Amino acid sequence: MPELPEVEVVRRGLAEHVSSRTIRTVDVLHERAVRRQDGPLAAALIGRTVRCVSRRGKYLWLPLDDGTSLVAHLGMSGQLLLQPDHAADEKHLRVRIRFDDDGRELRFVDQRTFGGLMTAELVPDGFEGHIPVEIAHIAKDPLDPSFDDQAFIARLRAKDTEIKRALLDQTLISGIGNIYADESLWRARIHGRRATSGISRPKVAELLEHVRGVMTDALAQGGTSFDSLYVNVNGESGYFDRSLDAYGQEGEPCRRCAATIRREHFMNRSSFFCPRCQR
Numbered sequence: 001m002p003e004l005p006e007v008e009v010v011r012r013g014l015a016e017h018v019s020s021r022t023i024r025t026v027d028v029l030h031e032r033a034v035r036r037q038d039g040p041l042a043a044a045l046i047g048r049t050v051r052c053v054s055r056r057g058k059y060l061w062l063p064l065d066d067g068t069s070l071v072a073h074l075g076m077s078g079q080l081l082l083q084p085d086h087a088a089d090e091k092h093l094r095v096r097i098r099f100d101d102d103g104r105e106l107r108f109v110d111q112r113t114f115g116g117l118m119t120a121e122l123v124p125d126g127f128e129g130h131i132p133v134e135i136a137h138i139a140k141d142p143l144d145p146s147f148d149d150q151a152f153i154a155r156l157r158a159k160d161t162e163i164k165r166a167l168l169d170q171t172l173i174s175g176i177g178n179i180y181a182d183e184s185l186w187r188a189r190i191h192g193r194r195a196t197s198g199i200s201r202p203k204v205a206e207l208l209e210h211v212r213g214v215m216t217d218a219l220a221q222g223g224t225s226f227d228s229l230y231v232n233v234n235g236e237s238g239y240f241d242r243s244l245d246a247y248g249q250e251g252e253p254c255r256r257c258a259a260t261i262r263r264e265h266f267m268n269r270s271s272f273f274c275p276r277c278q279r
Contacts, residue, residue, distance in 0.1 A: 057174025
């Protein structure tokens, strides 16, 4: 599933190409892609102008000129692509949005149909602006300039859970998924099953900086692509997978100490760690 860096790469591409454009037509080609929509998607979007493109964690939304927004969640395999109108339809094209300037159209492609599009009302979000009501419960992400480090550290250490579970809790900190949790924990030399209450405040602060470092590095490389399901708005893959130190490296030597990276089952997925560095 795309995590913060991948979604931010898509947000930047969309912001460059759809901001200030007015929607002319909307074609829904698969109803599952709009299953959370209240009423016809076309009726809610046609004639609306996209003001900008925003993100919190793994969620994207396009604020519109009528005070509502178009919310997109990529799920496991969702893609938002910008294509010329004469380009052949993708095999798993679900929604097509055309603009009145006849420029590149916006396409939502989703092989597994776990993602989707919907419109939502915007609600005030403190002094920072507005956010879709459906996303208001999602915590800020660590790259948000207003992220409160000290509040996060206090809340994390007060939890009775394992550190990796806490990093994946989108109500505590958003945007971190399995890949970047493993990478951040490897950099911080912390095992994912360590109890949050037993980790010192300075160590949590160090871990948070590693989270930011991993995500910044991934952003610089266009995100992580293991297959064709994650691409940016131009259909290009990221290449941070070549720089991974823990995730997916089972059986490989740790780049820091040369011990063999191990994999263990975790929450119906896998965790990767160094048994020597991350005890």
